[in-house]
Amino acid sequence: MKPAAGQIRKTAYAAIILLWMVAPLFIGKYWTDVLNNVAIYAVLGLSLNIILGYGGMFHMGHAAFYAVGAYTTAIVNTAWGVPVLWLMPAAGLAAGLFALVVARPIIHLRGDYLLIVTIGMVEIVRIALINNVFGITGGANGIFGISSPSVFGFQVNSIVAPAHYFYLVTAFLAITIVLFYLLENSRFGRALKFLCSDEVAAQGSGINTAGYKLAAFVIGAVWAGMTGTLYASKMGFISPESFSFWESVVMFMIVILGGSGNIAGVLLGAALIIGLPEIFQGLQQYRLLIFGLALMIMMIFRPQGILPPKPRSYPIDKLEKNEVSF
Amino acid sequence: MSLLQVENIIKRFGGLLAVDSVSFSVPRGAVFGLIGPNGAGKTTVFNLITGNYGPNGGSVIFQDRDITGQPTHRIVAAGIARTFQTIRLFANMAVIENVLAGCHCRMRSGPVAAMLRLPSQHKEERQALSKAMAELEFVGLFDQAENLARNLSYGNQRLLEIARALASDPRLIILDEPAGGMNELETAALVSLIARIQARGITVLLIEHDMSLVMKACEQLVVLEYGKKIAEGTPAEIKKNPLVIEAYLGSDDEDF
Secondary structure, eight states: OOHHHHHHHHHHHHHHHHHHHHHHHHSSHHHHHHHHHHHHHHHHHHHHHHIIIIIIHHHHOOOHHHHHHHHHHHHHHHHHHOOOGHHHHHHOOOOOOOOHHHHGGGGOOOHHHHHHHHHHHHHHHHHHHHGGGTTTTTTOOBOOOOOOOTTTTEEOOOOHHHHHHHHHHHHHHHHHHHHOOOOOOOSSHHHHHHHHHHHHHHHHTTOOOHHHHHHHHHHHHHHHHHHHHHHHHSOOBOGGGGGSSSHHHHHHHHHHOOOOOOOHHHHHHHIIIIHHHHHHHGGGGGGGHHOOOOOOHHHHHOTTSSSOOOOOOOOOGGGGGGGGGO | OOOEEEEEEEEEEEEEEEEEEEEEETTTTTEEEEEEEETSSHHHHHHHHHHHHHEEEEEEETTEEEEOOHHHHHHHHHEEEEESSOOOOOOOHHHHHHHHHHHHGOOOHHHHHHHHHHHHHHHHHHHHHHHHHHHHHTTTTTTTTTTBBGGSSSSHHHHHHHHHHHHOOEEEEEESSSTOOOHHHHHHHHHHHHHHHHHOOOOOEOOOOOOHHHHHHOSEEEEEEEEEEEEEEEEEHHHHHHHHHHHTTTTTTGOO
16 A cells, blocks of 8 residues: 555656646747746745745745845846856855844744744845845836846747746756755754754754754755846846735745645645636636635645645664664 | 762742752762652753753853853753653654654754765764664664654653653763653663663763652652752662651652
8 A cells, every 4th residue: 555655656746747847848938937937936935945844933034035136146147247047156145144144133033923023024125125225226126137047058038938948947946856855854954843843852952953943044045045046037127026025925825835844745835826826817806816715725624734744754674783783 | 970060059030049059969870869849949950950041150060061051952962961851752753753853963964965965974864863773772662663753652752752862872861750650660661771771871860759769760869849959868868867758748758
């Protein structure tokens, strides 16, 4: 029974990956662009999942880190013409440093208190961008003329050929999934799950809870910042509107609805939250009503999300008997 | 030679003097007991040693190093592990994962090593897993490794807490009412487990209400009442101490 279920799941994953990879060949530009958005939000959801899913910290300001990455990319690219993809590490670094500075004093806050402070953080960032801080963010109009990414000299223009961009963002998504899977199943991922489950017990077991919370924020922010690069180069222009509180709410919903702490759950969450409103566009203004209703029903009947994490199994049977020693 | 010295330690909660200038020293390799009526300040003393509370005065010396007021995770790394009076396991995680929490402070790999899947990280994970399984075998929970912690019986949850504490390779293990909620059979097994922990060269400091266990397991006792130390000595001496008998009179005296 058990291996058969595992087999079915593997086959299902393979089928979904295959479908995803060939989809742009059969659907039009518009729907390819929808998939591009799904992929971007999937990476954002996965990066928030480190903080919210594993660490259990109610962080509703993730768009702030996304904004720092996107603006870093836009400013450096338009001012000095540095190729956008080269700016990805810089954008990640900038967002990571920003997280280190802003998260340090709020890391000890719990639950709803942290939620309120992070909402404040994302609002401050948005207002600072609108007010054109340091005169480099372009105010409410934002920044125009960001170049499209170029991979080994091949221009990936998301407006003319969304399918090209699709494979770029899919590659980044795939790398993210693999790296975060390894992270989840490591000493670091476990430490976050321990402190999420019982902070006092985690401390008592020798885990530096404050340090790990901060590290989770920084890693989540680095990834959101790098995703900001992809977004800025996809659109060609960015403005404060793209990084509003609502964006943070969307990311939060993706993690909670999909299944916080589970990579597959977050991916499903991104597909549903970003994809479904597009599918139901025929319903016009009622689509958001139906969408909201679906969310409410979900939270009542399945509060742990559609795909909650399964307990991890360890290769105990692979340990040799003589290895078991003090 | 003493492993742990508590010197004139003081803790106030508002107007209440919970621990009033308590001093004692735990010899290396001993099984040392801290007893006293309810509310005497025993758990508070434990929390002061393990860094859960900062003291208002006095100091804690461990292996000739002053560890007073250090954060808990540093104290665990220095070699003091503990269990909790009210069981604090990671309830929705597997038994083996709970024990791996104890291994954490003896491991080094960070997030980058994990994402790059460095060979050293892989090896360390394997070693931690085998160490965790060994500790489960030591307390007798080898077969439960893949169960969820919350599905264990109450007595087994206490054993799992001990396994988690042992996994951090402590020099001193602090057990806060380890026999709480155990039946007689389980308590007897616990006495022998404590002896086996001692045989590994680990010093044991315990709080316990079950007087028969204290008398059997401990070599030396300190008695607290209203935050003050009222007696210290071997179980035989403590039994005869008039101050102790008075403190326990009408409550636990039938246990003596």
